[in-house]
Amino acid sequence: MALPPDVEAAVGRIRAEVAALHQELVRSGLVVWTGGNVSGRVPGADLFVIKPSGVSYDDLTAADMILCDLDGTVIEGSEGGHRSPSSDTAAHAYVYRHMPHVGGVVHTHSTYAVAWAARGEEIPCVITAMADEFGGPIPVGPFAIIGDDSIGRGIVETLSGHRSRAVLMRNHGPFTIGKDAKDAVKAAVMVEDVARSVHISRQLGEPVPIPQEAIDRLFDRYQNVYGQSSDTRFEKTQD
Amino acid sequence: MALPPDVEAAVGRIRAEVAALHQELVRSGLVVWTGGNVSGRVPGADLFVIKPSGVSYDDLTAADMILCDLDGTVIEGSEGGHRSPSSDTAAHAYVYRHMPHVGGVVHTHSTYAVAWAARGEEIPCVITAMADEFGGPIPVGPFAIIGDDSIGRGIVETLSGHRSRAVLMRNHGPFTIGKDAKDAVKAAVMVEDVARSVHISRQLGEPVPIPQEAIDRLFDRYQNVYGQSSDTRFEKTQD
Amino acid sequence: MALPPDVEAAVGRIRAEVAALHQELVRSGLVVWTGGNVSGRVPGADLFVIKPSGVSYDDLTAADMILCDLDGTVIEGSEGGHRSPSSDTAAHAYVYRHMPHVGGVVHTHSTYAVAWAARGEEIPCVITAMADEFGGPIPVGPFAIIGDDSIGRGIVETLSGHRSRAVLMRNHGPFTIGKDAKDAVKAAVMVEDVARSVHISRQLGEPVPIPQEAIDRLFDRYQNVYGQSSDTRFEKTQD
Amino acid sequence: MALPPDVEAAVGRIRAEVAALHQELVRSGLVVWTGGNVSGRVPGADLFVIKPSGVSYDDLTAADMILCDLDGTVIEGSEGGHRSPSSDTAAHAYVYRHMPHVGGVVHTHSTYAVAWAARGEEIPCVITAMADEFGGPIPVGPFAIIGDDSIGRGIVETLSGHRSRAVLMRNHGPFTIGKDAKDAVKAAVMVEDVARSVHISRQLGEPVPIPQEAIDRLFDRYQNVYGQSSDTRFEKTQD
Numbered sequence: 001m002a003l004p005p006d007v008e009a010a011v012g013r014i015r016a017e018v019a020a021l022h023q024e025l026v027r028s029g030l031v032v033w034t035g036g037n038v039s040g041r042v043p044g045a046d047l048f049v050i051k052p053s054g055v056s057y058d059d060l061t062a063a064d065m066i067l068c069d070l071d072g073t074v075i076e077g078s079e080g081g082h083r084s085p086s087s088d089t090a091a092h093a094y095v096y097r098h099m100p101h102v103g104g105v106v107h108t109h110s111t112y113a114v115a116w117a118a119r120g121e122e123i124p125c126v127i128t129a130m131a132d133e134f135g136g137p138i139p140v141g142p143f144a145i146i147g148d149d150s151i152g153r154g155i156v157e158t159l160s161g162h163r164s165r166a167v168l169m170r171n172h173g174p175f176t177i178g179k180d181a182k183d184a185v186k187a188a189v190m191v192e193d194v195a196r197s198v199h200i201s202r203q204l205g206e207p208v209p210i211p212q213e214a215i216d217r218l219f220d221r222y223q224n225v226y227g228q229s230s231d232t233r234f235e236k237t238q239d
Numbered sequence: 240m241a242l243p244p245d246v247e248a249a250v251g252r253i254r255a256e257v258a259a260l261h262q263e264l265v266r267s268g269l270v271v272w273t274g275g276n277v278s279g280r281v282p283g284a285d286l287f288v289i290k291p292s293g294v295s296y297d298d299l300t301a302a303d304m305i306l307c308d309l310d311g312t313v314i315e316g317s318e319g320g321h322r323s324p325s326s327d328t329a330a331h332a333y334v335y336r337h338m339p340h341v342g343g344v345v346h347t348h349s350t351y352a353v354a355w356a357a358r359g360e361e362i363p364c365v366i367t368a369m370a371d372e373f374g375g376p377i378p379v380g381p382f383a384i385i386g387d388d389s390i391g392r393g394i395v396e397t398l399s400g401h402r403s404r405a406v407l408m409r410n411h412g413p414f415t416i417g418k419d420a421k422d423a424v425k426a427a428v429m430v431e432d433v434a435r436s437v438h439i440s441r442q443l444g445e446p447v448p449i450p451q452e453a454i455d456r457l458f459d460r461y462q463n464v465y466g467q468s469s470d471t472r473f474e475k476t477q478d
Numbered sequence: 479m480a481l482p483p484d485v486e487a488a489v490g491r492i493r494a495e496v497a498a499l500h501q502e503l504v505r506s507g508l509v510v511w512t513g514g515n516v517s518g519r520v521p522g523a524d525l526f527v528i529k530p531s532g533v534s535y536d537d538l539t540a541a542d543m544i545l546c547d548l549d550g551t552v553i554e555g556s557e558g559g560h561r562s563p564s565s566d567t568a569a570h571a572y573v574y575r576h577m578p579h580v581g582g583v584v585h586t587h588s589t590y591a592v593a594w595a596a597r598g599e600e601i602p603c604v605i606t607a608m609a610d611e612f613g614g615p616i617p618v619g620p621f622a623i624i625g626d627d628s629i630g631r632g633i634v635e636t637l638s639g640h641r642s643r644a645v646l647m648r649n650h651g652p653f654t655i656g657k658d659a660k661d662a663v664k665a666a667v668m669v670e671d672v673a674r675s676v677h678i679s680r681q682l683g684e685p686v687p688i689p690q691e692a693i694d695r696l697f698d699r700y701q702n703v704y705g706q707s708s709d710t711r712f713e714k715t716q717d
Numbered sequence: 718m719a720l721p722p723d724v725e726a727a728v729g730r731i732r733a734e735v736a737a738l739h740q741e742l743v744r745s746g747l748v749v750w751t752g753g754n755v756s757g758r759v760p761g762a763d764l765f766v767i768k769p770s771g772v773s774y775d776d777l778t779a780a781d782m783i784l785c786d787l788d789g790t791v792i793e794g795s796e797g798g799h800r801s802p803s804s805d806t807a808a809h810a811y812v813y814r815h816m817p818h819v820g821g822v823v824h825t826h827s828t829y830a831v832a833w834a835a836r837g838e839e840i841p842c843v844i845t846a847m848a849d850e851f852g853g854p855i856p857v858g859p860f861a862i863i864g865d866d867s868i869g870r871g872i873v874e875t876l877s878g879h880r881s882r883a884v885l886m887r888n889h890g891p892f893t894i895g896k897d898a899k900d901a902v903k904a905a906v907m908v909e910d911v912a913r914s915v916h917i918s919r920q921l922g923e924p925v926p927i928p929q930e931a932i933d934r935l936f937d938r939y940q941n942v943y944g945q946s947s948d949t950r951f952e953k954t955q956d
């Protein structure tokens with residue numbers, strides 16, 4: 001299948017970005033072995049790029065990334081297209097089909113997020129960084145078995161209309177969404193960070209709740225005030 | 240002892256593979272000091288290759304690896320053969336003698352797996368990655384003292400007919416098996432990962448059980464569907 | 479704005495020092511993503527240097543650092559001055575205005591310190607390294623919302639007249655001060671270390687208190703005896 | 718002070734060895750900032766070599782190491798002798814004076830060992846690696862204030878006639894001894910490893926005790942059987 005030149009160029013950029021972002025999962029300690037996957041929507045096309053299944057993080061290149069349509073079907077003849085895409089491809093595709101504003105999806109089995117997910121317990125919003133980043137608690141999605149649309153549906157149903165960009169799929173682990181792949185990776189890093197901090201806090205007693213009104217003000221300000229618009233290295237952040 | 244040329248070539252490959260895999264134990268944080276050992280069966284011969292005892296991970300080379308027969312006796316005159324093999328060699332040899340489908344064995348003292356082993360408590364299957372990879376709980380093997388066949392016998396008796404490729408030897412630590420050395424290392428990485436996630440989940444309450452029927456479907460699918468057959472960098476995985 | 483040559487030279491030194499110290503936050507595992515910030519007062523001027531908001535730690539250079547006056551206003555025309563300073567700049571500025579002996583300020587969301595902060599619980603002084611370094615418990619500051627002077631005021635009110643160079647702002651995280659930026663970074667590293675050690679100790683029982691008289695002797699000795707005055711690589715330390 | 722040429726040569730070797738071993742403390746995660754110290758006795762002389770106080774681990778060289786006599790007095794005119802030795806030098810010196818078979822001493826504030834020390838609780842021997850390495854529980858030493866002989870006396874009184882090469886000084890942290898500096902560093906690595914594993918095991922219940930008779934057999938075998946005598950890279954180990 002021949003793509004228009006501008007789409008082809010966008011695919012190339014997203015391939016490189018998605019490949020590089022997998023190294024962030026390693027660096028942030030969110031993955032072991034070949035676990036975890038990042039995908040990114042191709043701007044201006046009904047396509048997304050995702051990691052192949054079972055390739056070592058040491059070996060992942062932009063050319064290994066796999067191009068799919070929004071049904072999760074591999075685009076024949078595309079680079080990397082002779083490989084199998086991530087086993088979570090159907091879930092990513094479902095999210096892109098049903099959430100047009102989402103430009104990136106990440107899934108990991110990061111330790112503390114999985115620990116909350118295994119108990120089916122949402123993470124309460126008791127630290128200001130969590131109010132900034134997620135605007136409230138991190139919700140739990142349903143138990144869903146791989147192999148049909150049930151994981152994707154669970155993600156979309158849980159996150160639709162929710163401030164949080166992260167969902168803990170029960171007994172499974174976190175999925176995060178973002179305006180692009182980097183934003184979804186940031187959410188994956190932050191959800192593990194807050195999952196860990198709140199877990200450790202609760203080990204020795206009950207954290208003090210943050211009043212809803214303060215959570216609202218923190219989230220509002222963070223979404224609207226911070227950031228550096230003219231430099232691509234800059235973004236919204238609590239630092 | 241002169242080996243046939245094809246066996247000699249296979250020994251060389253396994254030496255290199257086993258030496259390299261020890262670095263994965265370091266990278267995954269499964270070992271401290273010189274602890275931990277990996278071995279690999281030589282295809283087409285009643286031989287296996289194992290780490291020498293007490294060599295720093297910084298210094299381990301393929302030539303340092305020690306060639307043994309299935310009784311755990313060092314093959315005289317072979318490279319590295321002037322050194323003592325791992326103190327766990329008898330246990331590895333016992334596994335190779337009694338489990339002909341096993342091509343690799345790994346032993347570590349990884350923290351969370353040891354913690355469950357010290358309580359003599361099996362790890363319940365409450366996360367989907369564990370259902371995929373191990374098909375159920377990680378079982379506990381008997382208390383066994385080093386120095387005779389009791390460790391090897393405990394591993395074989397516990398894992399025979401069990402879906403799990405990992406056993407927690409009581410008060411001691413995990414042993415894992417695999418179709419080859421890399422597969423056994425993957426099992427060692429994954430057993431520590433699930434030991435840690437389930438431990439942390441249980442610190443603040445009881446994880447939700449996964450129904451047996453769902454565990455069976457996950458294990459089945461994972462064993463039969465995923466993987467990339469034509470590329471050696473690819474393998475079965477939940478990513 | 480043209481600065482006198484000697485101030486300009488001092489600004490250059492502090493830019494380089496503050497940029498380099500951010501790597502210590504990464505190395506010590508105190509920060510994720512772009513979180514955390516270090517600032518340093520410019521000796522001999524009512525100025526300080528602070529990190530820009532939202533820049534990756536991989537990319538931070540001395541030239542990216544932002545020069546501010548003690549109201550937190552960016553000095554126009556200075557290097558890096560086209561960027562937004564850290565969102566915590568107002569808090570740093572407040573500390574420099576009200577604590578003239580302070581030469582450096584650090585803020586992180588390090589895990590164990592945040593865990594104590596979320597419970598609003600001070601860290602009791604039960605290990606000798608903590609008596610050496612902080613002279614007693616690590617106090618908790620008030621809940622304060624970003625966006626006005628309330629964070630800075632909370633830090634100054636809590637630490638004024640206190641031996642501790644660290645405060646845990648409730649539901650937020652640690653702020654530390656020091657005689658210079660490096661000393662404040664050391665305090666940030668040490669507060670996480672003691673937050674973690676005391677947390678873990680209390681998980682299995684109650685730590686033995688250290689008598690106040692012994693805490694006083696340890697703090698006294700540490701502040702007055704140790705150190706290497708003639709070599710800039712040397713400093714006060716419990717090693 | 719001029720030393721005989723053979724002693725001078727031995728001092729050079731121990732300087733290099735002690736400097737390099739400090740990197741093992743970093744690599745094993747046992748120290749933060751400039752905390753922790755290693756010393757080594759000079760064979761054939763009443764001298765030992767120890768780390769200077771307050772030097773960054775990045776900068777430590779063999780020439781920075783400080784030569785002391787067994788009273789802990791710096792040998793005038795020796796390399797590095799213009800610096801202050803570690804603030805724990807008196808404790809190291811006391812051990813060398815009173816335990817002639819000890820060739821190396823290490824002190825750290827490693828997290829889990831400090832956690833047990835803060836509760837004043839010995840670590841029970843419930844894992845086989847601990848029986849191998851320490852032959853039983855890790856004992857607790859008295860609370861002792863830096864500045865006189867009380868730390869050194871506490872170490873010697875606790876470890877004399879004890880199988881363990883590690884002591885947890887109450888509210889302070891671990892000190893370890895060994896036949897040389899490397900052996901003491903190994904003990905420091907292992908004591909943190911067992912402190913962590915046993916701590917984590919006890920978080921969810923009570924570990925199964927190992928019968929004394931089995932502990933004795935493990936310790937005996939480990940001390941007498943394993944090791945590689947003719948190759949300096951090899952040593953006694955449970956791998």
